[in-house]
Amino acid sequence: MHLKDGTYNDQADGHGGPIKVAVTVQNGKIFQVKIIAQSETNGIADSPLAQLPPKIVQQQTYDVDAISGASMTSAGIKNAVKKALVQAGAGVTAHAEKSVKQEKAAATRQITTDVAIIGAGPSGLAAAVTAGEHGLKAVVFEKNANVGGTGSMGMGPLGIDTQIQKDNFNDISVEEAFAEHMNYTHYRVNGALVKKYFAKSAETIKWLQNMGVKFAGAFPYFKGANATWHIVQPEDGSTPGPAAASWMNKRMYHQAEKLGAKFYLKTPAIGLVKTGERLTGLVAQSGNQTYEVSAKFVLVATGGFASNKEMLHDELGLNLNEDFFDFEVPGITGDGLKMMWQAGAKKDKASETVETIFSLPHNIRYFHSDAGLRQPNLLINQNGERFMNEAEMGNTTYTGNALMLQPGHYAYCIMDGQMLDEYMETGVDIVNIVSPGNPFGGIPDEIKRAAAEHYEGIIAANTLAELAEKLAIPTGKLTQVVTDYNKMCAAHQDPQFFKPAKYLRAISGKGGYIVGKFYLAAYATLGGIRTDENMRVFGKHNQIIPGLYCSGQDANTIYGDSYNFTLPGNSMGFAINSGRMAVEAMAEQK
Structure with a gap:
């Protein structure tokens, strides 16, 4: 396989989105592989992002062993490098020659x-x-x-x-x-x-x-x-x-x-x-x-x-x-x-059945928001109605079961900017071992990215009327449910679903409104x-x-x-x- 000298850029999908690479060829050999852009999950993707580029150079092929536990990131890197190498001349001919050899060797074993x-x-x-x-x-x-x-x-x-x-x-x-x-x-x-x-x-x-x-x-x-x-x-x-x-x-x-x-x-x-x-x-x-x-x-x-x-x-x-x-x-x-x-x-x-949980859609790409926006605040369905005691949201199975009964299998969990600031100081209301200890610092950047990518799972609005429009809930209905909820918070009592008073945080709208759209989800089928x-x-x-x-x-x-x-x-x-x-x-x- 003869490669033309130069630097070739290309991309392929990983777990969190496109992975862009720059592959440099010198003297007909793969000289350098650089990851120039990616949006993979921190921690999970660290190993393939660090280990695969030098491994590709060392072995002089994109087809190296993937990193266990990060198969989609590994595949994205390898496919991006493969496409770059095609630009450098490792194209149809080389792969066709390999296929012919494979066909000749093919047999039932x-x-x-x-x-x-x-x-x-x-x-x-x-x-x-x-x-x-x-x-x-x-x-x-x-x-x-x-x-x-x-x-x-x-x-x-x-x-x-x-x-x-x-x-x-x-x-x-x-x-x-x-x-x-x-x-x-x-x-x-x-x-x-x-x-x-x-x-x-x-x-x-x-x-x-x-x-x-x-x-x-x-x-x-x-x-x-x-x-x-x-x-x-x-x-x-x-x-x-x-x-x-x-x-x-x-x-x-x-x-x-x-x-x-x-x-x-x-x-x-x-x-x-x-x-x-x-x-x-x-x-x-x-x-x-x-x-x-x-x-x-x-x-x-x-x-x-x-x-x-x-x-x-x-x-x-x-x-x-x-x-x-x-x-x-x-x-x-x-x-x-x-x-x-x-x-x-x-x-x-x-x-x-499914091993029921709930999550933002494609939540790995918005991991901080998935963890931070699932606090026991006002949770409503598409009809603008509460349907459960939000203090139970720590039990993801119970919440997933409740979502299965809602229109579209989703619900909106609402907070405001002032509440987000308070959470940044105090941490989560409900602790679980999966989510980061204090995920809130990463939410502002994810809100911006969600807006740029037109991501449905995170909705931000400056006013309640704007939020109602974005949620496709009548303004009067949304205003009434927020008002009723705030009255419960002021009284430190939830006569509807008996949520404990310590989780009754009023929604003032200060700093704008922030909403997580949580769907029925699952780890696996059973x-x-x-x-x-x-x-x-x-x-x-x-x-x-x-x-x-x-x-x-x-x-x-x-x-x-x-x-x-x-x-x-x-x-x-x-x-x-x-x-x-x-x-x-x-x-x-x-």
Whole structure:
């Protein structure tokens, strides 16, 4: 490949918007790669922004390994450099030559293994490690270029009765947690599965620690919740936050490889293979290379369908990026569920739901505003009506459930400039461990950016009449609801929904009005099939399908209609533990 000397600028989409690069070629070689503009999330995107440019220079190719936990930023950088190199002459000819060689080498490859795992998120990774520990040969097929999946956006798993909890005098017993969870779900879940998962969770925390995973502690999600959320301590010494669990995923990935697991990245499974009534393998494909895999056991751990617009609409009546928003993790499109249904698994529509939260649309790009504007102030729907006690906004599941009942699945949370100044001094009203401790300093710049980008999630206005026009609520209606709310604040009493007096902050309009438009959102979808407590999949006639197992979000039917945030860390905890439980059940049959 011959490159023409010069500097070439181009761009490609990352997670937060376009990433612009300048690529300098000297003496026909890639000499320098510079990021000249980007709007990625601080912290999460720091590693790829710093590490990929020199790596591209060192390896003399844009096609370097992505950074785990920041796949979209990594892809944006690589694609921008690729486009710049095309300008420099690495165009169609070079890629065509490579394609011809690939086509000539293309063949169907046969693989025989004990365990074939579909998906390399936390559940698939835990399963791969467990297979190696039990002497089972494992192969893992992952459609994305790196491991971790949605789990790389998370912070850590649930643990019950762990040493970390005991050391901080906040332990909860398995018996207590089980009773609380079953009461929360009104017993509309598989109690045997819940009990086995909870009872295993403490040993799993120790198992992760033995792999080198460090935890910052065990925390509640909000006041009143149990301290079951074991937050991963990033190995670079940074403060734990969103994507902290990517360090845990790296540890599991390396341990699985060390124990003999073989990973096939950018290689999606495209079908399951049955011989008679038994699952006996799968077919996967990477480009024009096909893999036909014969396996004693197949584990599906593909993470749900939160990024599949069609499935969300058909299965749950939600419209992605219209009245519902997710984490925008690519590839979470329900492939595993569809393959299992096609192979005879019973479709359990009753178990399908979402891990409900609420957020600004595409909130990662406006992270400070998403955290700061969700304070327990006046919250109204499109009709200009309050509909809940805003003090409950700390429980994102309850608030998401309430939003699901509102027109358009959204609501407006209103404050003014004076209140924002006060928050800058005093900090948040409701503390949770996900949001920055004091996010308010970043809000003014995000308000300006929102106006420039015509972003719907943040609305600013100088007068109530202007705000009414922007919200498309009649001025008289908005004026009346604000007036009524301010009277409650003056009386220190909320006779409508009984919000505590300490959260009744009057809206004066001083400094202008600031509004966050919060939508129904979710970390992930849940369910779609049923398993027993050993993660074996049930068929259409409620029989076990021999050889077929499922773990993680596709098999997560333990919440009933609402995620249980009183025991936080639950989804990641279920993913890791169910992956281990599935393979341990396989090992008993080998």
